[in-house]
Amino acid sequence: MSKISEYWDPSGLITYKSDPDEEYDLYCVWLQENEQEDDEDDEEKIEITYKDFLDHIDQLKENWWQYLEKTNGSTFLRNTKVYLTQQAYITGTSECPYYEAHAIDKEGKQYLVQWNLKPGLNLDDIEDESLACNWEKPNSIQLIN
Numbered sequence: 001m002s003k004i005s006e007y008w009d010p011s012g013l014i015t016y017k018s019d020p021d022e023e024y025d026l027y028c029v030w031l032q033e034n035e036q037e038d039d040e041d042d043e044e045k046i047e048i049t050y051k052d053f054l055d056h057i058d059q060l061k062e063n064w065w066q067y068l069e070k071t072n073g074s075t076f077l078r079n080t081k082v083y084l085t086q087q088a089y090i091t092g093t094s095e096c097p098y099y100e101a102h103a104i105d106k107e108g109k110q111y112l113v114q115w116n117l118k119p120g121l122n123l124d125d126i127e128d129e130s131l132a133c134n135w136e137k138p139n140s141i142q143l144i145n
Contacts, residue, residue, distance in 0.1 A: 065083055068083040068104075072085065072086060072101065075136075075138055077105075077141045081105065081106070082111055083103055083104055085102050085103060088101040088113070088115065088133075088135075094123060097117060097123050098116050098117065098139065099115040099133055100113060101113050103141070109143060109145065110143075110144040112140075114140045114141075115138050115139055116139045117132055118131075118132065
């Protein structure tokens with residue numbers, strides 16, 4: 001049987017177990033949105049093949065990357081697309097402020113992305129953060145792990 005370590009669910013809504021009698025079948029439990037999580041009788045059980053399960057996980061992953069990009073943005077480090085996992089926030093000192101945000105790539109590597117304020121702009125001048133930096137060109141992208 002293929003290892004389940006390929007399983008990845010960013011939403012945390014899917015649980016799984018392998019059936020010891022069926023080598024490639026998995027049983028996924030989908031919790032109904034409006035049902036109480038602690039009432040197991042209200043869970044809908046769906047039997048799917050291992051391949052269908054992995055196909056579904058691939059779709060979940062793609063949806064997750066699209067969500068991150070739409071919500072927080074993305075940038076490139078060389079030829080690797082890096083997805084921001086949070087909105088950029090201002091940090092640094094009052095003399096040298098900058099924006100930063102954590103990011104991740106599709107291989108799971110984590111980064112810290114930093115943007116300098118536009119030249120001549122200081123903290124007191126920032127009314128619209130979308131104009132505070134050149135968001136298309138980060139000042140640095142550092143690999144965290």
